[in-house]
């Protein structure tokens with residue numbers, strides 16, 4: 147069987163492979179797949195034990211992405227709807243006059259209301275192709291929209307890759323013969339996992355680990371880019387240093403997570419669910435960025451860089467407030483960081499790594515698995 151056929155079979159119950167030939171033209175999506183294949187190849191150079199991985203699009207309405215390992219081969223499926231949903235959001239917020247003014251010339255853009263091509267249907271975000279597309283007028287804002295889209299999509303891919311590399315998929319697959327994927331476990335699968343000592347906190351810890359891998363990987367890639375590309379590279383002229391990268395990256399990643407919703411701490415049970423609430427994930431990603439820079443730069447520089455993280459979040463908040471989709475119920479992440487229950491849940495997740503590590507490590511392909519927490 148070809149990789150495409152194996153992939154389609156693996157993701158059959160999640161909608162199967164989405165054939166790009168159904169869309170015409172589709173060069174950008176092919177470019178995206180090729181870029182991610184290259185990114186996975188670079189990860190494999192660092193972790194030679196990583197199995198061959200095939201990545202493609204899936205046709206699913208609710209699942210953003212998923213990963214699995216079958217017969218020693220890894221598969222990553224990305225929802226085609228997520229690709230368009232994020233592209234639509236970034237294009238439309240950069241096509242709005244007066245929004246994101248520090249990027250290019252917002253005066254060239256339109257004053258029309260932002261009408262996103264997404265709808266909320268029984269708690270599931272769906273893409274509505276009947277709403278018109280929009281692209282920024284200013285070419286430099288077209289660049290920013292496309293760059294943000296790339297950053298968020300790559301984070302999604304790295305997150306799934308993290309599930310394979312760090313042994314989460316291997317462990318869950320070994321306990322549940324029918325190769326379930328971590329992002330969409332059925333009640334029956336969850337029951338079976340609980341019987342094997344894998345509870346919600348365990349799953350959430352794996353998600354934290356995958357986010358941490360994705361964050362570190364994204365920053366490593368930019369570090370490599372900074373070192374290896376010439377001064378006249380088109381991305382380098384727009385994103386010349388770490389400050390500008392942190393702002394735009396956190397903006398893009400915040401948008402990605404905010405599509406999963408905003409949780410009000412007073413109404414959220416943090417012990418439920420296979421994923422930490424989106425707000426909690428964002429706070430942990432903030433902490434992760436902080437620790438990346440603590441190891442690399444002086445204390446003074448870390449203090450300087452941290453506000454740039456918040457700047458990215460703030461810009462994204464402004465975009466959501468200006469759009470038609472998230473106008474209600476959007477809470478403040480800064481308020482949330484002060485919530486004591488969230489803090490306790492975070493502490494619990496960090497410490498739980500010591501329980502998760504010995505179980506996932508036998509299935510890990512990571513040459514240096516994260517150390518125990520002391």
Ligand SMILES: [Zn+2]
Nearest residue numbers: 328329353356
């Ligand atoms: Zn995940």
